[in-house]
Amino acid sequence: MAQFFTEKELQHLYWRAGFGISVLELKKIKKLNKEKVVNTLFKSNDVENLLKTDVSNISTTTKGLTGEERNAIRKKQVEKLEEINLEWVAQMIKTNAVLRERMTLFFTNHFSTRIVKAKITLDLHQTIRKNALGNFGELLLQVSKSPAMIAFLNNQQNKKKSPNENFAREVMELFTLGRDGGYTEKDIKEAARAFTGWSINKEEGFKFKKQLHDYETKTVLGSTGNFEGQDIIKLLLKEKQTALYLCHKMYAYFVNPKVNSVHVKEMATSFYNSDYDIKTLLKTMFLSTWFYEEKNIGAKIKSPIDLLVGLSRQFGVEYEASKSLIFLQKQLNQMLFYPPNVAGWPGDKYWIDNSTLMLRLKLPAATLNKGIIEVEENEVIMDSMLEGLDTMSGEVRSLEKGSRYLIRKTKATTNWAVFLREVKDKNKQELIRFLIQPKLSSIAQKILEASMEESVKNFTIQLVSLPEYQLC
Amino acid sequence: MERRDFLKRSILASGATFIPSFLKAMELVSLETLSAHKNVIIIQLSGGNDGLNTIVPIGNDIYYKLRPKIAKSLQDTIKIQDNLAFNNHLKEIAALYDQGEMCVVNNVGYPNPNRSHFRSTDIWHTASGANKYINTGWVGRYLDANCTNPYEAIEVNKGLSLALKGEKLNGISVDDPRFLYKNTQETFFKGIATNTNNSMLTEDNQGYLYKTMLETYSSAAYINEKQKIYKTPIEYPKGKFGKNLKQIASFINSGLATKVYYSSLGGFDSHVNQVGQQDRLLETYSKSVGALVKDLKKQGHFKDTLILTFTEFGRRVKENASMGTDHGTANNVTIISGGLKTAGIYNEVPDLQNLDANGDLKHTVDFRSIYATVLANWLVVDDKAILNSAFNKMNFV
Structure with a gap:
């Protein structure tokens, strides 16, 4: 070596x-x-860099409230989730401790939840962040006990008298063994019994409800015992x-x-x-x-977050309205905290269809060149983004949503001075090698060969417009 | 120098405008497809449409007892039969029903129903069971198995739904065909797409990006070229949904080779003050579909078109305290076509006496039976290969 x-x-x-x-x-x-x-x-990644968004003053109960009051709370939850989202993205852009962010992203997708409740979403995020470079077993246990996961996978409904298998199934299929990973339906049923009583208290923290727990003997993955939830986690880690x-x-x-x-x-x-x-x-x-x-090298398609964060880090891109980063996440199909389901974003070529690709190809040049990105917001998409579980219902959605299309003009500034100073010693070939990870296709080569006389700035814009820039 | 000029110079000056062979082949295909083929329009009423106030179980005491505030009274309905009537905002739909061009399937759902919008939408889009996560949609898998071009399934919308995403082939989303075309004709995009050759279409991700660019380019060109053929004389309701259906009619009447169209109408999540809100939406739906059918009939395409309307779930039978309804389960699915084998009310009306523990309707028809029927009997393809399982076929087509 x-x-x-x-x-x-x-x-x-x-x-x-x-x-x-x-x-x-x-x-x-x-x-x-x-x-x-x-x-x-x-x-450099020893720091945890916990997020600091304040989620303390959102009412945790909606019991007895009118539809309008529920609406107001729900709206606040959505706003807070956006605030957390933007704080995280800003941190990914600014921090030197990138590996912590990367691992937090990875495990956030591994343990996907989508629940329109800011406090428990943030709690889970911090838990993942703290353990992202630690021990997987500990992380798994903490996530399993997190109110966000409990709520998302219905473990509150998992009771001795009427077990709910949702969490037990996903902990095996998605979090540990994988589909067809050597467990049976019987294992799921038995494991579900061990997780009975894992629930949430009024303050949105973990609570073990003894009276709902099944204290009888269970047999899971060939072991028999008077198992509780943490025992099942241990059994899964033993595999x-x-x-x-x-x-x-x-x-x-x-x-x-x-x-x-x-x-x-x-x-x-x-x-x-x-x-x-x-x-x-x-x-x-x-x-x-x-x-x-x-x-x-260059074999992966950048996720929308990779693309946006990468552009901002490299070129000092700043958005005039920080909300632009929310619109772009939505349009590119990766809005943090709104994964498609508990299995998370599949990634790679699943990021790409004709509409996302068109936007992705235009985005870097538009951001760096004119600084204006036009994003036509489809409210149908937005609508479905806002829909969480029915734990907090009561939102009025009147009118035909599809008729309200908004064009969001997003202004961004690029710090060209810094970038150009940094690359001033690089010739064009070196610039290609620096900005593009995969091997260039023949057409990309041809385009670049014809552009060798261009200014460094124009040449750079050319580079980030190539399909190759979408890869890393 | 402006970037645009310099790009024009750099790409076009190279002079090597290579036209992929399939682009040439495409022109041949387009002539041949002028002959009629069967097509399907899928409409999602998103947000969870309340089926019980859409097709109303009139004369059912339980319905009126559980919905004292929001039930549809007799004079607010259009009678179908003694125990069933349309919401009176569905005039055009009721007329289609009377002409034997509509089939209503009651109690459609799936085992272990999920009451979350996005999860249940996922299940309907992927045609998976409630506890399976699949990354491809049922229309996408239809494309994979039976088609060669992305434009054989078009979503008229911004963004592509999961339903139209396949493993090898994705459908194409078109909001405005001219806009899409203009975008792909932009010098840089065109320069890359037209210079892409087979050696670049590798199996890896880079090849996939080029392939998607090329497919977008050729599909946009194809759609733009073909759809110039037809200008509709029919008036559609104002608003996005009417515009989208008009676009679909124009595609069909222009003889596009597209087999599946997809569109959606949102806003059905009626937890609060349901009645006025749902009625307005149903009216938009009815008037738009009415215009679409009229348009297709005029050109003789209605007998080859099937309109499948679904929603991710029905709503709870009992109204809530806010004059609305919460998320439920089974619901009706409607099929409208000039080529139905069985029209009318297909099966038993909802059984309001026998609800599940949440007070929701129990399903008696798996939605994948409807998909299987459309695939096998209408599009005449192997439904099992697409749905990964055999489902009972029905006989509406």
């Missing part, structure tokens, strides 16, 4: 572990050997399949959507043997030679 990473490899590492890298950062770390680069990455499933998902996310099962096994062994230490797993991955293989 060579002692140092190439610039391309460092860019690759920083796109996957973070949201790209600036010229200055690159200059700094390329002098370090591989081990030091990876250690630096982890060291090597859990490490394998997690690593498979991580490989697809961090390395290549086309999964190499030999490498996944290598990761899973390290993960399992470290008792699910997330840092150990990430280090195994980032220090492997296969992580940097050419076929893995």
Whole structure:
């Protein structure tokens, strides 16, 4: 193994572990050997950077309220969720501790919830954030006890007399073993009994309701005992399949959507043997030679968040109205805290259809060039975004929503001076290598060859307009 | 120099305007498809339309007892049969029914119903069971199995619904065909699309991006070119939904090779003050569909068109304290076509006596039976391959 990473490899590492890298950062770390680069990455991520949005003064109960009062609360919840969303995005753009943000994003999608309640959504977010570089078992336990997950997967309705299997099913199918991961319907039923009584108190915190818990014997995955919820979690972690499933998902996310099962096994062994230490797993991955293989570089489609955060970090893009970032997330189909379902966003080519691709291709140039992005907001989309579970109903939606199309003009400014100063020593070929991760297609090459005489600014706009810029 | 000029120079000056072979083939296809083929228009009433105030169980005491404030009185309905009547804002729909061009399937749903909008919408779009998560839609899988071009399924809207997303092929979303065309004709986009060659359409993500660009480019060109053929003389209701259905009629009457169209009308989530709000929406729906059918009939395409209307769930039988209804389960699905085999009320009316623990209707027809019937008997394709399972076929077509 060579002692140092190439610039391309460092860019690759920083796109996957973070949201790209600036010229200055690159200059700094390329002098370090591989081990030091990876250690630096982890060291700078010791901070948790908890979000600070204040969610304390939203009423937690809607009992006995009129429709209008419920509406007002619901509207406030939606607004707070947007505030949390924007704070998170701003942090992703500003922070040096990118790996913490990346892992928080990954696990937020792994443990997807969608519930229009700001406090418990933020609580779960902080829990994930705190544990994102810690121990997976601990994270799993904390998430399972989080009111957001309990509410989202109906564990409040999971009672001894009438068990609800929703959480028990998803904890196996989506969080640990994976579909067809060696459990049976019987395992789900029995595990559900162990989670009876895991509920939420009036202050929206975790509460174990003894009187609802089933204290009888259960048999799950071949073990029999007087199990409670945490015992089931332990049983699930004991299965090597859990490490394998997690690593498979991580490989697809961090390395290549086309999964190499030999490498996944290598990761899973390290993960399992470290008792699910997330840092150990990430280090195994980032220090492997296969992580940097050419076929893995530029193999992923940037998620909308990757694209937006990446643009802002690289070019100092700032939006005049911060809400623009909400519209763009919606239009590009990745609005944080509103995943499509408990399975989260599938990612990669599922980001792409004709309308999202058109917008994605136009977005970088429009942002960097004129600074104006026109987003036509479809209220039908917005409407469905706002719809949460029916725990807080009462919103009046009158009129034909589809008839109210809004054009949102978003103004953005780009800090060209800084970018141009940073890249002033780079020639055009170096600029291509710096901004584009995958190999250029023949047409992209042709376009760029014809543009070699252009100013650095025009050339850069050209680069970010290429389909290749959508990849990382 | 302006960016636009420089791009024009850089791409067009290269002179290598390579036209992919399938673009040429496309022109041949378009001639052939002037002959009529069967098509389906899917309409989602999103938000969860209250089926019981749409097709009303008149004369049912339980209905009036559970809905003292919002029940439709007899004079607010158009009678179908002794125990069923249309909401009187569905005049055009009732007329279609009288002409034997409509079939109403009652009590449609699925096991373990989910009462969340987005989850239940997902289930209807993907045709999955309540506890399966699938990333492709049923129309998308129809495209995968039976079609070669994205424009064979068009959503008239901004953005593409999950229903139209396949594994290999996505449908195409078109809000305004001229706008889409203009966008794809922009020098940079066109330059890339027209210079894309087969070696670039690799199996990886990069290839996928180029493929989507190319498909968007050629679909936009195809749609724009074909739809110039027809100008409708029919007047549609003002508003987005009427405009969307007008667009669909224009596509069909222009002879597009499209098999499935998709559109939606939102705002049905009537928790509060339901009556006026729902009535207005139903009127928009009825007038727009009425105009669409008139338009299609004029050109002789109605016998080849089937309009399937669904909503993600029905609403609770008992009204709530805010003069509205909360999320429920089973509901009616309507099929409107000039080529029905069985018109009328297809099955038993909702059983208000026998509700589930939440006070919601129990389903007796799985919605995937309707999909299977449309796929097998109307589009004449293998429904099992698309729905991943065999569902009982019905005989409305």
